[in-house]
Amino acid sequence: MKPLFHPDTADIQLSSVLYALSDPVRLTIVHKLRQNGERACGDIELPIAKSTVSHHSRTLREAGVIRTRTHGTHRLLSLREEDLEARFPGLLNAILASYEETDEL
Amino acid sequence: MKPLFHPDTADIQLSSVLYALSDPVRLTIVHKLRQNGERACGDIELPIAKSTVSHHSRTLREAGVIRTRTHGTHRLLSLREEDLEARFPGLLNAILASYEETDEL
DNA sequence: TCTATTGTTCGATAATCATAGAACATTAAA
């Protein structure tokens, strides 16, 4: 099993985080993860191909926004809330609060 | 003089704002505008061609992040702080605070 | 051991983007 790359908290780049969250699909993923907690890829209902979901998960993971762990044949995704809060206090909250106020849901 | 498009406050999209701010050059522009107030394009020192600055200014303007007005041969750029605060409370502050804590300066 | 499930990776494609230089438009100044 190939180990998945996750940046250290200190190495998380602001521009990468903002870029990762600038895509509506990825924003939706992050929103659902915060709402429901850790979830398998397939449990996040999205109207796109699974290979595309995988691509977006990777973008979020490599930016440091989510963590991915393996459990059986599943990949469980979770938000790196504490890490993001430590690195960029208030940022994730402001973004998700904005998302929830919006008609982009 | 061609009127420049600026989205209405209500039409500002979160994903567009995040995308606009996900580029280090554009983040720098926005940071300097908040620090120094309204500025002409040329007064913002950047190691890129002026046509590129113009491109980035347009991206920020069309996303609703900055306002551009004409004054003589100059184009004066300013942050749409109140509009952004009204649309996405706390967002700009969280992003710029994160930027200032970072070594991306 | 076979089969089904879950998700990643590969290959391809169409679209978008950051960048720069050249040409152009507008205005101020000489």
Added chain:
DNA sequence: TTTAATGTTCTATGATTATCGAACAATAGA
């Protein structure tokens, strides 16, 4: 009316991206 200054727009280019389907890998279960 020239000339200089300030930016925008046009054109081109190389890079990145979002998307999909097909092939692959890993694991659980029968």
